[in-house]
Amino acid sequence: MKNEKGFTLIEMLIVLLVISVLMILIVPNLADKNEHVQSEGCEALVKLAESQVETYxxxxxxxxxxxxxxxxxxxxxxxxxxxxxxxxxxxxxxxSLIDVPSS
Structure with missing residues (x-):
């Protein structure tokens, strides 16, 4: 046989396992932060609008x-x-911020 260099099936499975474990740990943490990011964005929008009211x-x-x-x-x-x-x-x-009724 020729001396072919490459990854074995076991090496590929280990890499996929590591990637899967990282994804399992990271993705739920990102999803939890979504609501916090949205509320911070709303607060920033209110502050921007307040400054624009003064400009107006x-x-x-x-x-x-x-x-x-x-x-x-x-x-x-x-x-x-x-x-x-x-x-x-x-x-x-x-x-101020008001809730938009859902239709």
Whole structure:
């Protein structure tokens, strides 16, 4: 026989076992962090909207009364968590998050 170099079946199985164990340990931890990442993203969106309300107030002399006014040149996104929560502005110009009713 020729002296062929390559991996044996046992070596390949060991590599697949190691990869499988790593995946079993890592994937559930990533899935658990998804909700935390989504909530942090919503908080960041609220802070961004608050700063844009101030910018709008400086530009126009009054606070915006609707999110639509902010979306016209100040905000590009008004929803977070996959469209489940949306920004809302009070009459005083305070920004908050409201749940979007599922249809």
């Amino acid at each position: 107030r400086i530009d126009h002399g009054t606070a915006p009364t609707t999110i639509a006014q902010l979306e016209d040149g100040y905000l590009t996104e008004s929803t977070c968590q996959g469209g489940k929560r949306q920004l809302a502005i009070s009459s005083a110009g305070e920004v």
